[in-house]
Structure formats: C-alpha cells, structure tokens
Amino acid sequence: MQKVLVPFDGSPSAKRAIQYLVNFSKEYPQLTVHVLNVQPGPKLYGNYVSATMLDQLNAGAEDHAKEIVAEAAAELKAAGIVCETHTAVGEVTSALVEAVTRHGCDTVVMGTRGMGSLGNLVMGSVATRVVHDSPVPVLLVK
Template sequence: MQKVLLPFDGSPSARRALDYLVTLQRRLGDLQVEVLNVQSEPKLYGNYVSASMLQQLNAGALDHARELTDKAAAVLAEAGITHACHQVVGDVSAEISKAISRLDCDSVVMGTRGMGGLGNLVMGSVATRVVHDVPVPVLLVK
C-alpha cells in the first residue's frame, strides 16, 4: 500500500490535489492518505503573553485545522480511501518534512498556489521548500 502525505489547507489548489488523489486511487487502488494541516504559529507583538493565552491561540488554530482536515476526510471517505488526519502548529515546510518521517510516507501530493516567479522570490514557496527538503518524491498539482 502506498502511503501519501496530503498537505491540505482548504485552498482551491489543495482541493485539486485532493481530487487528483481520488482519481489516482481509482486507477491504481490501494492508497493510504495522511491528511496534514499546519497552522502557522501565532505572531505575537508586545512584551508579554501568558502561557494560557498562547495555549488558547494554539487550541483555536488546531480547531480550525481540524475543520479543514475534516473536509478532506469527507471526500476521501466518500471515495473509499483509507486516510487519517493530522493537525499541527509550526512552520509549514518543516512540519511537512517531520510528518513524512513520523508517518512513514512514500510520497507527497500537494497543490501549488501559483504565485509566479516574483511572488516566490519575495515570499518563498512552501512547495519549492518541500521539493528541496524532503527525502521522498513530491507531486505538485496545479
């Protein structure tokens, strides 16, 4: 069984990657999809943030992540694809890399936002970082 990591943020490009996996399952069969949503750590300004406030911010982010992964899980369940959902807070590309190792994934299928050259140059691209940083094949879906 092929184990695929699907970074899923609910965007149209992530949805296209999800749809691609459903199509791939129909052709190849026997996929297990690990759906991952990474929420960025909260940006904090000021001198002091209590531990309980930080915990509440992270809990809210994880609740939002769960809502997003539940949407992907519904599509995968309807297609009869074995799956599991994971939510974390951290740097997106770093957490994708950690998830590949932790979940023993064979490949990554992810959408691209299509910002273009200038956007990628200024902001960087999660997809570009993932392609260069992970030890498994990465399929980018436009």
C-alpha cells in the same frame, strides 16, 4: 505510491490535489492518505503573554486545522480511500517534512498556487521549500 502525505489548506489547488488522489485511487486501491493542515504559530507582540493565553491561542489554531482537514477527509472517505487526518501548529515546511518521516509516507502530493516567478524569487513558496526539503518525491498538482 502507497502512503501519501497531502498538505491541505482548503484552497482550490489543495482541493485539486485531493481530486487527483481520488482519480489515482481507482487504479491503485491500496492507497493510504495522510491529510495534514499546519497552522502558523501565534504572532505575539508586547512584553508578556501568559502560558494560559498561549495555550488558548494554540488550541484555537488546532481547532481551525481540524475543521479544514475534515473537508478533505470526507471527500477521500466518500471515494473509499483510507485516510488519516493530522494537524500541527508551527512552521509549515518543517512540520510537513516531520510528518513524512513520522507516518512513513513515500510521496507528498500537494497543490501549488501557481505564483509567478517574481513572487517565488522574492518570497519563496511552500511548494518550492517542500520540494527542496522533502526526503521523498513531491508531486505538484496544478
């Protein structure tokens, strides 16, 4: 595990994944972490949305994502870990899989919200979809 992608949404479980990497880096100092926040695309209702309005909505989502990844980056850098931050707007799982390939990551480390089995059966979870779709191993941190 040398190049790691961490999907980070600011949740307690995502923060535990960051803490796991901080602890892990003490024994493996060559670790590079790519922190990614994916914001869902705007949900549009009605017949007409101008291109300018759509651009503004996406820009707002990107700005929000940058604020979220800054928190993780600060903690990783304070621990001496090399990290890069990335943001995306769109469908979460496909953006994560694309980022793994684009950045040459060999592992995904992510938190799981611990949703019950009924919730996973009905809705599915991001963690479950990433485990199935990721081309590299996924380490889930509870």
